[in-house]
Amino acid sequence: MSKFLEITQLVKTFPTPKGPLTVVRDFDLGLKKGEFITVIGHSGCGKSTVLSMIAGLSDVTGGVIVLAGKEVTNAGPDRGVVFQAPCLLPWFTAFENVMLGIDQVYYTASKLERTQIAEYYLSLVGLADSMHKRPGELSQGMRQRCGIARAFALSPKMLLLDEPFGMLDSLTKFELQDVLLNLWQRDQKTALMVTHDVDEALYLSDRVVMMTDGPEATVGDILEVKFPRPRTRRQLLEDPEYYRLREYLIHFLNERSHHRPGKNGQPALAHA
Template sequence: MDPTLLDDYKRPFLELSQLGKTYPTPRGPAVILKDLNLRIRKGEFIALIGHSGCGKSTALSMIAGLNSVTEGVMIMDGKEIDGPGPDRGVVFQSPCLLPWMTAFENVMLGVNQVYFHVSRRERRTIAEHYLQRVGLGDAMHKRATDLSNGMKQRVGIARAFALDPKMLLLDEPFGMLDQLTKYELQDVLLGLWGKDQKTALMVTHDVDEAIFLADRVVMMTNGPAAKVGDILEIDYPRPRDRHALLADANYYRYREHLIGFLENCELEKEKIAREKAENAASKKAKEPTLV
């Protein structure tokens, strides 16, 4: 094994250990995540998949610092994560642009915050650069309300990259887009990621998206008490070509693996539900004798 790689594993860029999240509810605590362990190397692109509601978005917002941690520790770049900060650029599922601002002003809001030490002109250049890179060179002075969904998410991506964060956190960023726009934006994202070599963690429920974008796909088990169920290494060279990937025999193996896992989760869930129902039924059957 490559010794530098081993070193990377020893001191991962992001390490989640024994991460847990519990919400108090009127009917006792609801355990969303339990014992979630994950180590991410610097520059790696991780896709996090799982059934909807399994807690993958919760995990992401905990790393973003927007959601408090009940148990466990998160360490990024040698420091414990404690609250949100611009060193982690977040791309939200809904683009979350401020509707009264233009695309440019939305990006500038972050740039002003991070590059407070450089001149106004340089800051403008940075914002313009990233807007151009996501293909909004001509529309950057449009109001956010006048942009299409795809364009809004482009601004969201530009805003995250323009912060020059140590890490990117993407929460199903393309979930609301049609297939073609999705492909375009995946390319935009890979283009920016490939150049800046940011560590990225993306939550998705789209298996093809995960295979196309990620170095490793992390599969989460169904909640409650979700954790990492399996990890699949995607061994394709970069830059990747969508068509070449689709023609590759391995591609379907990867796909089978992921879908198999998700289906298994579903079966497991059904089994648990059935057992519960049976338990309840047998209890009921016994009740008359008790009375």
């Protein structure tokens, strides 16, 4: 089985005044095409660092990241990134923010076509009526909708989501998870999302990657989530399996995340 994204022996070291600090070490992960994977772990464990290395925003200290057969060396629009803070440029409207990327990627298309792409994705995320507002006039949730539209509109090879709903209240978060799932199902994009929300991970993903705590964080365990798609929140909540998986993840975060695998005899992979 060929992997669409293959991460091998990834290492990230930051220089600090006290000498180099290894944040991530021996991180291995493969994603199949069209798969939705979440990486879960405690804050500061290095999961966002892994994501920003895949995005090409942070240099790789050691190891290799291969996306669709090509090694990742720097940032590019073939990876749609949804940042934690939506990172919209405040001097542009929602529409202009999306257009900035579209102009880069679809530079051969006509102005009309490009406008249509932007409008299409903005209306898919529910911003049809407010696409000409600036981020300052939009709520947090609407800004992140725009961030999602911007990432999808570039039709990237894969999506990278860095705790995209971390700053939202739970109701808005639920809405946006559904917006994301809809778009993801429509486009069949390979997606990797970083989160610390157990329910979010189970609702969205095919597999949940659990990371051990830093420094020298790595993959502690991987959980298969086999609920049929399309999923509904309700259907999950009625399934006893959901609570078993949830318990498993929470147990990992509470107890096992503090140890690197192997050292204390935990299994490297659990079968859920």
